[in-house]
Amino acid sequence: SQQGEEDPQALSIQEGENATMNCSYKTSINNLQWYRQNSGRGLVHLILIRSNEREKHSGRLRVTLDTSKKSSSLLITASRAADTASYFCATRTGGYNKLIFGAGTRLAVHP
Amino acid sequence: DAEITQSPRHKITETGRQVTLACHQTWNHNNMFWYRQDLGHGLRLIHYSYGVQDTNKGEVSDGYSVSRSNTEDLPLTLESAASSQTSVYFCASSESRQGLGNEQYFGPGTRLTVT
Numbered sequence: 001s002q003q004g005e006e007d008p009q010a011l012s013i014q015e016g017e018n019a020t021m022n023c024s025y026k027t028s029i030n031n032l033q034w035y036r037q038n039s040g041r042g043l044v045h046l047i048l049i050r051s052n053e054r055e056k057h058s059g060r061l062r063v064t065l066d067t068s069k070k071s072s073s074l075l076i077t078a079s080r081a082a083d084t085a086s087y088f089c090a091t092r093t094g095g096y097n098k099l100i101f102g103a104g105t106r107l108a109v110h111p
Numbered sequence: 112d113a114e115i116t117q118s119p120r121h122k123i124t125e126t127g128r129q130v131t132l133a134c135h136q137t138w139n140h141n142n143m144f145w146y147r148q149d150l151g152h153g154l155r156l157i158h159y160s161y162g163v164q165d166t167n168k169g170e171v172s173d174g175y176s177v178s179r180s181n182t183e184d185l186p187l188t189l190e191s192a193a194s195s196q197t198s199v200y201f202c203a204s205s206e207s208r209q210g211l212g213n214e215q216y217f218g219p220g221t222r223l224t225v226t
Contacts, residue, residue, distance in 0.1 A: 033214060042201055042217030043154075088153060090215075097142045097161065097205060097213055098169070103153035 006089055006105040014110050019076040021105040023089030024069075030092045032065060032072050033099065037086045046074075046087075079109045113138040117202050117218040124225055130189040132221050134202030141207040143185040144215065145169075145177060147198040154201065160185055161207065192225045199223070 007022045023032070031050045035043040049056045049065045049072065056063045062075040076083055086106050090099040115136040124130050136143065141162045146154040156169030158177040166177050174196060176188045189196055199222050203215040 040220075042219050043203075043215075044217070045214035048214060092213075097207060098144065098156060098159055099215060100156070101146075101154040103151060 006087070006102045008105060009103070010106045010108070012108045012110065013079060015079060015081055017079055017109075019079050019083070019107055019109070021074045021087050021107070023072045023074070023102055025072075025089075025091050025102075026070065027093060029067075030094060032063075033090045033092070034061075034063060034072075034074050035088045035090060035101075037088065037104070039085070043088065076107075079107075081109050081111050083107060084109045115202060115204055115216055115218040117200075117221050119221060120219065121222045122224070124192050124223070126192060126194060126225055128192050130192050130223065132187045132189075132200055132202075132223070134185050134187065134218060135183055136202075136204040136216070136218075137183065138204055138206075138216060139182060140204035140216070141182070142205045142213070142215075143179070144203045144205075145175070145185065145187045146201045146203065147171065147196075148201060148220075149198050157187065157200075158185075189223075192223075194225050197223060197225045 005024050033048045034046045037043045047058045049063050060077045065072045086104045088101050088104045090101045118133045144159040145157040148154050155171045157175050160166050160179040199220050201220050202218040205213040205215045
């Protein structure tokens with residue numbers, strides 16, 4: 001069973017606009033991570049937020065975490081065509097090193 | 112530079128044949144993972160290993176096996192390939208850092224078709 005569920009499944013925006021993707025999960029987590037996957041490639045780690053953190057920034061990325069609602073959001077500001085990819089959230093629970101991935105959000109950024 | 116590689120990148124095989132997918136990492140990571148990716152399912156964990164001689168079943172392990180004889184390699188074997196195992200397979204690795212986050216590094220994937 002999947003721990004993370006992304007919303008929306010697909011998102012289409014124009015360059016320069018902001019893109020927001022949401023992730024909900026079911027059980028308590030140790031941390032939550034976001035990954036990007038370009039078409040035909042492996043996943044690349046973007047950002048990690050721990051369960052005791054509420055917000056984290058990395059360049060044009062902003063991640064929030066609300067453990068009371070078991071949800072996270074990824075905001076990409078001033079999007080570029082190169083941001084076109086699928087984005088996945090993944091959760092780590094307890095002391096285990098494995099991650100559970102959601103089904104992903106497909107983002108298309110049009111020039 | 113350290114990396115994680117997979118081979119072959121594409122494979123076509125017949126139902127019932129045994130297939131082995133290779134994964135090799137030079138990060139010196141203790142943790143290694145195999146996932147399959149299918150439309151609508153995201154990534155699902157097949158098997159994982161936390162070190163040499165350690166292997167564990169994941170969410171969708173039936174019909175698959177792994178062995179870990181050294182730090183660098185975690186080959187995935189399909190004992191008797193079935194059409195339902197047509198998928199894209201990803202290998203990943205991560206450090207073991209107790210109590211801390213541990214991002215995973217992914218290989219480029221192997222596209223397997225079972226006819």
